[in-house]
Amino acid sequence: MKVSVQSAAFDLGAEVAAFTARIAGAGAVVTFTGIVRPDGELTAMEIEHYPGMTESAIAGIVAEAVARWSLVDALVIHRHGRLLPGEAIMMVATAALHRSDAFLAAEFLMDYLKSRAPFWKKEIAARGDAWVVAKDADDDALKRW
Amino acid sequence: MKVSVQSAAFDLGAEVAAFTARIAGAGAVVTFTGIVRPDGELTAMEIEHYPGMTESAIAGIVAEAVARWSLVDALVIHRHGRLLPGEAIMMVATAALHRSDAFLAAEFLMDYLKSRAPFWKKEIAARGDAWVVAKDADDDALKRW
């Protein structure tokens, strides 16, 4: 398992290749990558986080996913700081024996990272900055699990 | 959109990087990679396919996924021929505005590739070779869509 909270950009292709190279025994790998959507006037996305709690919260979420879907391995990388439109914000990867476990675990990780890992996004735009507001749907998504 | 049916190995990291580089506007990328599971005595997996129909069947499945989940882009690579344990058999990638669309489209692609694209797997093992038998669950999976 690998969890990284970092301000630096990550190399998605290299991370996927390295993850897949070390998961001997798995039959299925799912990855999700979140990207800053170039949305009208958006000039940047500022991501604040809670150092210390972020890492432990993510580690807890990952451990639960690994146990629940018998994952061979899992990876979470999440950036903080100032990101430009088109840049990757974060990625998760899951490796399992069978594809349904890899898919479910990746969706679980995303749902939990969205509303249980201490990150806050602020949209920086010419018209003014605005904190992204959590959606009720994000909390509702957790009920699935 | 890109569909490739090939005997050569593919570079997963490079494919993911190239796919993500060309999907301007998307906020979410999901990939699935299927790997030959090193299973006991398995020495290789032989994948037979139906040249011509394979490409058109996959293109039809991809076109349906793109339309149904408003994908920004989609990619399918599927190998045929002789693969060793640990080698990647195939991958799909989906890019969408939002994560649920990217996830659903990737799962749809996998369910349909599994039982509607003309590939047949044969396990090569010291104890003898055996065609992989389709599971009723594979056909049942299509009912979800």
Next chain:
Amino acid sequence: MIDVLYFAWVRERIGLPRERIETSAATVADLINQLRAREERYAAAFADLSALRVALDQQLSSFDAPLAGVREVAFFPPMTGG
């Protein structure tokens, strides 16, 4: 004349990947009956139709489909891709 293709264990059981067949069969089922009557290896391959799928001109089809205008028929077991 129609091209008939066989894949996976159907190909192995019949012993060849494709052949051209002279037929006046009206439907896929008629063609199957014609093939069954040829030789034991065909009868064996087509013994259990529930274990078989058919494509007409590279489109999945059904055993009661008409063959009029069809140039290529393929028989194979349920697919196991992905």
Next chain:
Amino acid sequence: MIDVLYFAWVRERIGLPRERIETSAATVADLINQLRAREERYAAAFADLSALRVALDQQLSSFDAPLAGVREVAFFPPMTGG
């Protein structure tokens, strides 16, 4: 003495990311009442608790949780990661 941390718009509204506070508050709710009484910017930040979340020693908690033994309290809006 307890470390109190603020994130996102809570940090902006209060005007600082963290402070050490002398308190005898028994619960998070008591601490919030003490903060509200300090200055208008605190009262504004804590006006609507349904828009806030709290973590005690870096674990998500609730407003009625006791503060005994807690070293670090953090207030922030619902998270928007991923």
